[in-house]
Amino acid sequence: MAVKAVIMAAGQGTRMKSDLPKVLHQVAGRSMVGWVIAAAREVGATRIMVVVGHGADAVAADLPDDVDSCLQAEQLGTGHAVQIAIEALGDVSSDTVLVLSGDTPLLEGSSLKSLLAAFDHDHPAAALLAANIDDPTGYGRVLRDGAGQVIGIVEHKDATDVQLAVTEINAGIYAFDGKQLTLALNDLTNDNAQGEYYLTDVVASFAGQGLPMAGIRTDFDQVAGVNSQAHLADANQVMRRRIALGLMETGVWIQDPDQVFISAETSIEPGAHIFAGVHFVGRCAVGADAQIGPDVFADDSRFGQASMVSYSVVRNSVVGEQVSVGPYASLRSGVVLEAGSRAGTFVELKNTRLGERATVAHLSYMGDATVGADSNIGAGAITCNYDGVEKHATEIGARVLIGSDTMLVAPVSVGDDAMTGAGSTITRNVAAGSLAVERSAQREIAGYADRIGKRRREKEER
């Protein structure tokens, strides 16, 4: 039987106090519904149907191409939502239907695997996920018979005192036989106080038919719904720790797993060292023996083997092998640092390539520039790439020595082996092997300090 998944994502999440639809809030750089989709894929779901409602367009737009959505225009209950999804999926009578919730980002494939495994000849109709918690207030309770079979779900507000004492809660995550589910949904009524169609009525219906459900207990984390900013922060902490521990298991050294922020899409090779205060956002990659951090923000960037980056911001850039960056560098965007090169302290690079072993050591801005191998850019050198109207390129050859505080007024090129004198403003191309200088004669006014001293004394006397 093929597995098809329905993900409930129609709720607004008003307790989030956010304009963003609830399931689009991110955990470790991935939307909550994205995490649930990933879990469904882990157990081989061949089709995934997301039921959208509040913020429907935004949620639908965020889904991968191969995930479908259907609209629950009115919030008529969970049973209604699944009905809509089944209609959109078409005939599921020979499928297993997973019903998932878009706001449980910590759910893992392993829990779903256990759920599907429990869905056996003793429990041909359905299985559900449950969890024990200390304080079940507000949750629906799982009711079992003497043999441990699930025979019902009772909502908190409807529970008797004996039922309230049950600490096993219903996670709202189910595996259903498609045929049985379809039949049961057809029989659902909204004959209750809220006038809604409840999916939990299906469970009671199965029990009434002598088709008890399997109830699989998992950790509460796996099924915890995120319903507030505090929940969201908690989920992020758990997920961050999970990602960090997973990397550590492969041999990555992490200074403190609670003080790194590693996105789900980041890959790090064994032997890398990640210090505290590092953020990897988007899709990053880190090679073996690299040392990243402390306090590095990296977004969609790659770091080569044995590269060293500390106290820096790196966006959309490629840091090569054995490259050194920082402390206090900003690779703004589109930067490529070839092997052995260095972007040092108070250095900003944008849309710039440094050749092998090239160095920009301090207080420099290079934008729209290429720097050849083994060249050295002096402190304070700047590419003047904007003329007030357009951006222009600077081309620096190999083995060039750019003197400190050289202004390179683009478009301009400096040939291989050339040099520029400190403090020069270079407006014309420099030929290979030449020294270019723009400078006046140094003059000296003897005794000038006396004037300053006199003014200081006058000021003090005022």
Place this chain on the structure above:
Amino acid sequence: MAVKAVIMAAGQGTRMKSDLPKVLHQVAGRSMVGWVIAAAREVGATRIMVVVGHGADAVAADLPDDVDSCLQAEQLGTGHAVQIAIEALGDVSSDTVLVLSGDTPLLEGSSLKSLLAAFDHDHPAAALLAANIDDPTGYGRVLRDGAGQVIGIVEHKDATDVQLAVTEINAGIYAFDGKQLTLALNDLTNDNAQGEYYLTDVVASFAGQGLPMAGIRTDFDQVAGVNSQAHLADANQVMRRRIALGLMETGVWIQDPDQVFISAETSIEPGAHIFAGVHFVGRCAVGADAQIGPDVFADDSRFGQASMVSYSVVRNSVVGEQVSVGPYASLRSGVVLEAGSRAGTFVELKNTRLGERATVAHLSYMGDATVGADSNIGAGAITCNYDGVEKHATEIGARVLIGSDTMLVAPVSVGDDAMTGAGSTITRNVAAGSLAVERSAQREIAGYADRIGKRRREKEER
């Protein structure tokens, strides 16, 4: 009956190992005694009297104008301290007197409200706060009769084995009927080993008169006294989390509530995003949709709607709407960034105003300057505002383009639409619409690289 509060703040806190009087140590940017004062105000205390002793002048100086202090010159016990306070307050016979401790910063008004509510016709003389803790070693235990009435307090050192097994501790926080308290204090003696007047003897006295006290249990956090640097750090962690959760409840996104440091006086609007490593000190304000952090230190500063600030230090400044700051900017003091402006990377501003949409993108220092709307300050441009004796102002008009590495030797002005050439030192005012340049001719010495190459080879041969 009016509520008057006595706050005990005479102790030195020797375990703090600090020169600062204990109650002046800060929790989330507010002194410990300041937190207790705030709690007393929450329940409507009309007068607040702080009993000072060690570091009396420093503590008294730190109190708000409408809070009084009285001096306990000799440390003759808690009963003695309250006697002094009552003398300073005058007749309290028709008041309720709260006795609080200056070193319980986590106490909230809600606990005091419960305490005052318990102070009813069954308990006309007094009520106290208690807490259950796992290890009560060292604390005074609350003794109750069979009906649960508080009939005494026994200090740890005086307790019997049965009493030592009691895990309910006395927090030292009381509500008293002013008349009864006054009478009981008059009867206090120092007839004990320490020769001190104990406030706890008042409790025994009431019980002896058939006036049992109400004992209200609260969380230990609420009444935990801070007596060491470790306690202080713990209290800060709890308070920081409390503040963060409170903000999150309103819709503020906080990346990790354990890794932000938000002062009590800071306000943040829903929809703002606060990343890890952010410190808000003093009185800060953050608008909706602002993104602050990672790693921002802000002191007494405001951040407008949709502003974005990362990896920066901002002191006594105003960041307008949709302004971008950092990474790696320092707004040192007195900076105003108008809507849509930008202080970029390696930019330091001091006593400077940027007009709307003005940009100081990189490697720049602007001090005592005004920059008009839509102006662009090139990389490396600097206001030379100090002539060795005095600071001077720089005025830059609207739509100005300051070339890279321009030195603006103040006092100097640059008119609207004017420009300066890269690398120029500008010592005289520039007229509107003009280009000002200070530069020599670029010279080129062909074959200069050969000399360097020769020296390098010689060096290698040495």
Place this chain on the structure above:
Amino acid sequence: MAVKAVIMAAGQGTRMKSDLPKVLHQVAGRSMVGWVIAAAREVGATRIMVVVGHGADAVAADLPDDVDSCLQAEQLGTGHAVQIAIEALGDVSSDTVLVLSGDTPLLEGSSLKSLLAAFDHDHPAAALLAANIDDPTGYGRVLRDGAGQVIGIVEHKDATDVQLAVTEINAGIYAFDGKQLTLALNDLTNDNAQGEYYLTDVVASFAGQGLPMAGIRTDFDQVAGVNSQAHLADANQVMRRRIALGLMETGVWIQDPDQVFISAETSIEPGAHIFAGVHFVGRCAVGADAQIGPDVFADDSRFGQASMVSYSVVRNSVVGEQVSVGPYASLRSGVVLEAGSRAGTFVELKNTRLGERATVAHLSYMGDATVGADSNIGAGAITCNYDGVEKHATEIGARVLIGSDTMLVAPVSVGDDAMTGAGSTITRNVAAGSLAVERSAQREIAGYADRIGKRRREKEER
């Protein structure tokens, strides 16, 4: 009896997934085996013998000079390892032999002291350390008789169901009578499934001889072996907190003990303030009333009384009393800042000395320079210390004013009380009291803005 210590450090630690031998992984800046050596020294071990195996050379090279090592070439079991160590130590028949494990960095001398104290006339042969844990899976269990005497150790895989229920585990840390240990080792056989010599067989042997061991329970932390990157991170968290709490006990203020990284070799005086995000690496020292952090990385550096350092990196440098550093400064190496001096924002110093009250406030690089007392280095000033072949020195006298953006082309000197004009490139020495300037005349091209405006309009029309 003299105490001699054997430290087992032959294992590879494959679960670490690291090329580094397991015991060389660091906890708070000290190798794990280094921590165990320190604990052995605390209880007066006169000789320490480390049994090395995997990565033998690297481990041996890391040991202090007065610690010996011996090679276990083949991994033939713990009993075999101790045999080799005893052979290397020579006759231990009149000694007490501590057997320790190189991968328990959290072990403290206090636990060993208890162990040695338990080694008394009732337990003349041996004593061992044990700990109770919730989940003892995988650990050897301690077997005791009715009187509480240790009569054996059973490995997890060999344990009966009753033995598996024991939650007291063997830490693998022992004190032995040297004579008894030597005798028992001689009788050891490798007559078991693995063909190894087990040290735990010695315990059974003693029990068989009517020589029951003492079993001292300690906290699990004390004896927890580090066998994975996750364990290593946990041990670092515990140790960092232990170090922080120890400092706080003396009167150091620490903003958050979980968010500072203080090496074991760092000393901090009472009254110092350490903010979050501070890393002290190697041997650092901090004076009273200093304020370090947030976000400071310090390596082998000293910070004088009342110094203030924030958002900076400081390596191999000396920061004097009342010196201010940062935000955003890098003291790269070999920097000395004398009392009252200042290295401000976007300032990098290398191999440079600032005299008393000297200031380098912004956007400056000083390398291989000396700056005299009371001198002021303007924003953007740079020492051009590298001529493409060699580094040269810059000497700046006292009370000098270096103008903004001054390039000091080394070797060069500036005499006392001298000045340089903003934007000057100084290639020749400046005499005391003189003003040196390198500058052209400022020219102005009126109406230039029109050209730019025209190009902009043309661009917009394109």
